[in-house]
Amino acid sequence: MSASTEPPALPAGLSVFERGWLSANNILLRGPEGSALIDSGYASHSEQTLALVGQALGAQPLDQLFNTHLHSDHCGGNAALQAAYPQLHTAIPPGEAELVRQWDEDGLSYQATGQACPRFRFDAVLQPGQTLRLGGADWQVHAAPGHDPHSVIFFEPATRTLISADALWQNGFGVVFPELEGVHAFDEVGATLDLIETLAPRTVIPGHGAVFHDATTALAVARRRLDGFQRDPAKHQQYATKVLLKFKLLEWQQIGLLELAQWMQRTPYMVGAARRQGQAPSGDWLEQLVGQLVASGAARLEGEQLLNL
Known part of the structure; x- marks a missing residue:
């Protein structure tokens, strides 16, 4: 009897809203502990984010919101979601809490990139090493610096599902923003790719693009791209x-x-x-x-x- 070629199923209670490249994908998790959304898309797509979440939840509230990192395409819908769900509990990655509290748009990169992000609040800070109960499963929080020094990824070990944000895409990874500021971070990209290889995910939900199931090939593509950038940093700048x-x-x-x-x-x-x-x-x-x-x-x-x- 031949092995099944069907891709592994997503964890129960998890839905992926694949967005266009202007907005990051949104991951909705529903379980006995309530509902949670990971990443909220770009500001100009906030109405669509609200519609997607509202259609999925119906009359039920959205209870929790998590951001993998604070680039505008991942948290630009935070303010709209907080307005629509006043009791929404929001947790952000470590490292930029004070910038959000003071709403320092320069420190948060929004002025530097010329991008928009309406002001939002937060209630807690995610800590690498902690485990969150989401969608009836235990999700590990891991630090994933490189693309952004404060980024985190989420891993569910029972189904080996990874929410990789911009640390790993099917065809590479996100721009290494610290490098644009003269801060060396290519080694951190490599270390994060090594971490993902150690986790050995069966399913990867990237920050942009479709869900995929061949992390080995994606990691090889990402490492080739990283090697090219390390050999010629001007190529990354361009x-x-x-x-x-x-x-x-x-x-x-x-x-x-x-x-x-x-x-x-x-x-x-x-x-x-x-x-x-x-x-x-x-x-x-x-x-x-x-x-x-x-x-x-x-x-x-x-x-x-x-x-x-």
């Missing part, structure tokens, strides 16, 4: 710049080149990226970036308007 530009284009859908240049000139990450390449955040450098997006099929140029594809 990749990150295009990702940030594409993210904003997803939000805008279309923008004039003059407005785009003005945004670049007031966005610290873009200004820093241009400076490190001996460029100004406009002119030829901007033209090259736009050309690369168009050539890759990520955008279309119509006259002086750049359109998202």
